[in-house]
Amino acid sequence: MEPRDIDGDLTEILIDQEQIRARLAEMCRSIEIDYADKDVLLVGVLKGAVMVMADLARELTLPITMDWMAVSSYGSGTSSSGVVRILKDLDTDLTGRHVLIVEDIIDSGLTLSWLLANLKSRGPASVEVCALLRKPEAATVDIDVKYVGFDIPNKFVVGYGLDYAEKYRNLRSVGILAPHVYS
Ligand code: XMP
Ligand code: MG
Numbered sequence: 001m002e003p004r005d006i007d008g009d010l011t012e013i014l015i016d017q018e019q020i021r022a023r024l025a026e027m028c029r030s031i032e033i034d035y036a037d038k039d040v041l042l043v044g045v046l047k048g049a050v051m052v053m054a055d056l057a058r059e060l061t062l063p064i065t066m067d068w069m070a071v072s073s074y075g076s077g078t079s080s081s082g083v084v085r086i087l088k089d090l091d092t093d094l095t096g097r098h099v100l101i102v103e104d105i106i107d108s109g110l111t112l113s114w115l116l117a118n119l120k121s122r123g124p125a126s127v128e129v130c131a132l133l134r135k136p137e138a139a140t141v142d143i144d145v146k147y148v149g150f151d152i153p154n155k156f157v158v159g160y161g162l163d164y165a166e167k168y169r170n171l172r173s174v175g176i177l178a179p180h181v182y183s
Helices: 017-034 050-059 110-120
Strands: 010-015 040-046 064-074 080-088 098-106 126-134 147-151 174-177
Touching (some): 017 126, 017 147, 040 110, 050 064, 050 098, 064 110, 098 110, 110 126
Parallel strands (some): 040 064, 098 126, 126 147
Antiparallel strands (some): 010 174
8 A cells, every 4th residue: 555645745845844943942042041030831722732832842941831722713714713712721720820822823813812811811920922833914913922933924834733624733844735635
């Protein structure tokens, strides 16, 4: 049987494994300076942020704790509605905590904007955002994101945690899906 090569489903690799590793390392050095005297709680947004969280957390030389949230941001279509539902909440009490939200991608920004307001209402000492990817052209709300890996074009991307119909999360690079996959 032929191996089923998921890399062949991409038309273009936007960011490869080594670029991701190098950029995450740079971001970690900034985070280490900013949180040198603070205990940081990394809050990963499931499921897309799993890979970023795993690599970021292991690259950080700070003592950290980790928690996870799952939210649904999309209604029926493929664009963000801004209507967010919590599917899995944090286990951690945020009172007095320094929270760093770890995100895979900021597209319209609607999900993150809702999440920021929600977490800020729980009495944390601070809330900041770290996202691997951002689509500046897609932004409909202005969000102050402290740590951003890469600004990318306004195209649907998969890999490194990001999915199309739950597939391609395990690709080591971030790429653009070939049209034959969804047509
Ligand atoms: P918004 O528009 O609210 O969307 O910023 C945030 C969430 O939407 C998902 N998303 C994507 N997933 N490729 C994906 O696989 C993409 O290009 C993409 N754009 C947005 C993602 O879950 C993100 O957290
Ligand atoms: Mg998704």
